[in-house]
Amino acid sequence: MNRYPVPAKETRTEMIVINSRFIVSAGPAFSVEQASDFIARIKSEFPNASHHVPVYVIGYGPNTIAHCSDAGEPAGTAGRPALAVLQGSGIGDIVVVITRYFGGTKLGTGGLVRAYSDAVRAVLAILPCAERVPTHTVMMAFPYPFFERLKLMIAEHNGVILDQDFGVDVTISARFPVDHFLEFQKDLSELSRGAIQAEIIETNLNTILPMQIH
Secondary structure, eight states: OOOEEEESSOEEEEEEETTEEEEEEEEEOSSHHHHHHHHHHHHHHSTTOSEEEEEEEEEETTEEEEEEOOTTSSTTSSHHHHHHHHHTTTOOSEEEEEEEEOOSSOOHHHHHHHHHHHHHHHHHHHOOEEEEEEEEEEEEEEOGGGHHHHHHHHHHTTOEEEEEEESSSEEEEEEEEHHHHHHHHHHHHHHHTTSOOOEEEEEEEEEEEEOOOO
């Protein structure tokens, strides 16, 4: 299961090109439905705009669903150049809507291609990114003498403690990247001589976590 960069949150910027106003909105989308909802929301926010050019890439690498539309602009001048910039960014699960208010001066074919390409570049330049990381949420119960060592082990395997309960035993729930969990489980078994096992209670393929330097 690959991890890859995705938008950390929705982001917006604006630019003026020969009196035309371009409002560029970007955000995360993990499905075509989420992308469609984002596009519809932007359209309703700016109902009087001349054009709403939508582009999105769902997934990452060779396994993607990509979409673009010229949204009433001359064929090939808006959606395709905007999508080309988006696909070249290395970011997955992203939707962008370029909203244009026509300023009364035609930009021409080349001007439109440049404007829509630059619009996507402008929002990508300020877009905060995170990682899409498949994760397991796990639970484990163990005697108190293991507590301090287990806290360190969880951190060593890129895990995060979500909850702690101190009863007869200590019960911890924690979240691990899927690609770190098996090694943690192995080390946990060695530490406890097989007495302690972490039980997977949830798997989330679309957890958004801060970017890490690998």
